[in-house]
Amino acid sequence: MRRGKNRILILSAVFLVSVVFLYTGPAGAGPYLNSAHGNGSYGVKRSAPGFPTDYSRGLCAHCHEQHASIGGAEPAPVGGPDNYMLFDTNYTSQTSDFCFDCHTDTSSYQTGGSIVNRSYSFRAGGWTLDTLNDILEAFSFNSVGASHHLDDISTFITGRWGYTSDSNPCVACHNPHSAQGDPINAPNSAKSSSSRGWPVSRPSLHSKDNNAWGLWGDGVGEKMSDYVGALLYQAPYRFGSTTSFEPDGSTTQDGSNLTDFVSLCTDCHNSTNTIYSTTLGGDLRTIDWVTTGGDSSTSGDKHGKNYATVGIDIKPPFSNSNSGQYVLSCTDCHEPHGSPNDYLIRREVNGGVLTGTVGSGTKSFGYLCRQCHLDDVSYNGKANFWEYIHHKSADHPYTQSRCRNCHGSGGNPPPPIRCSLCHSHGSSADNRRTF
């Protein structure tokens, strides 16, 4: 009887141990094996003349050539050896970067010939009609639209946080040995709460030690809800919905499911760093997302932790009643890589697609603003007109008299004023902080 009982106990123990092993990842799995590149099912797998076809997915050799030679010759692309033993030059220009050798939809070295990566508007906004489908394409918005300028990034990070002039500018935000897809392995789908991954790492935490330079957003204290603290993050609507929210289409609205992108972006784009923009031909505006003080000249942006001092004439899901509380995430308005809009402005914001392109047009920034703020549609039916908010609302800042003093001459209605003359990061007008 006792022997039988022991046997059952032993078998149960064996079963439980087996279950544990079956349901956990590979023994010793670390950040690389948990990354998009290091995944055995969908990770890196290089396809090139001279490269072994039977190397398993995820192997180092798909990116790194230990000897710049296999079988007595260098696999394509030839011309090595290259820094970090990569199979191609680490970084050359805005459209010639080692990462783009695979992250492109044509002639990719990744098996299959392409890697699909979608815009933030697609992945978080749920705008799955966006046709942009690869990273090289996103970084190719130069003359029309804008993209993160890789030369400028390279210049800026060199000498900071352990980066050198040899560093690939993509590595400013991504740890290639840890970065995950978001959503994971579902490039043609928007994020969902069950498919989340974490693609970015903070540049200020950069380290060659993959264990030390972890992902950002995946841990406790790394969400937008953590950043805003007692203030309020309000997730924008998902595309075409008033019941689901960014970034994952769930009903969560407080940023507890959103990476603290503000901390990530303000590692560089903060109130003290001077960043030259080749695109703009000058230094970027500094961004103070932290300092409060209302309309004080030393206060920061009201879209940040600074608070609104007057009505904000806002659209849902935002509410005027919380006007002093909102703190936005950078990604609420900006694409991280590039966009056909200037300043990397997203094409889809707060549930809808911008009705025009943000470019050189006088009112083109209004296409963005009206995604959250009230234009004249409900006042007089005119989209991207801004008479109500400036002249008619209860706390309007300007009374309508002597129009030409501000608008200049030119008819009725008077010609519009370029939005960015008054509204941009750090801007003020008439003793008001106006962004």
Added chain:
Amino acid sequence: MNKRNHTLICLTLLLVLMLFGEVRAEVSGVCSNCHTMHNSQGGIPMNYNGSDIPNQRLLRGDCIGCHAQNTSSNIVNSIPQVYHSDPTDLAGGNFKYVVNNGDAYGHNVQGIISADVTLGNTPPGYNSAYDPSTTGFNTASRLVCAGSNGCHGNRNFSDQWAAVSGGHHGDDSILKYGPGFTLTGQGTSVATSYRFLYKIKGAEDSDWQNTVSATDHNEYLAEDYVNRGTTASWANMKGTISELCSECHSTFHLGGSSGIGSASPWLRHPTDVIIPNSGEFASMSTTYKATVPVGRPAASLTDGLTSAVSTVTPGTDRVICLSCHRAHGSPYYKMLRWNYKSTFLPTALYGCNVCHTSRN
């Protein structure tokens, strides 16, 4: 017995003892393990391969004949075997893999297997300017065990017999663990070179790692280079095991933009370079793994070293070619020490992760 005879006998015994003392560090065992007077015993050839053609120096075989007998034992008559079916391979590996698995699993040595179909006779990365041999590797000829087209012996000689001449009977006590061990004098001859690899220095495990553990293994010299050149000669060699490999696989070791570079970011995986004591390397296991050996600086291979060093010290020890590869052959693609082609990634990355601890 008169006093004179007694003195002669004593002197003779003394001479024998002295000679014994001289030769005890050399090849040991009875002469017939290696030599035969007539290549005939009872009418049967004494050559290990059964050939009735006698060999130079009254030997029972050439390099292949003695050391690659392809039997079930990895050591035959005290002769270490490099081609056998014993489940335990000696430190250099086993040529059976290149025979059984294909060209990518070992060196294609003449006498064991035909030339590499892809590579022919040209060693990948060969650069004559970095080959210290006065003869140089002749790509019109096959890879052999010794001499200018081989690894063992003095590579100034194209003839294998001449290349290893004097090696087996020279005093190699300075290569053996014990009071006689010293790096001083190593590499001055074939006999005093690590495993008859001319100019190379290290400490030889007494059973070629037939038994192996953290405290029971070979040691390899690995020196760091302040300014690694793009040419090499016997005179400027430091005696590292990786230099031996680089005599033929030059561009995988030499400095500069066509080689490995000079510092991080490296262009090719560096060898003879200190494993940093920082970042992910600081998390390395400090227990020596014979499956992923490291090289030692001269300061670690001290005079009188009695046994192998059981630890690995980032910041001191070096990565070497043999950290990843076996010299003769291995069961794994590219003669690696682990199965890099495994479909189970933790297995495939095993060797990489020994040093690159955060790339797991």
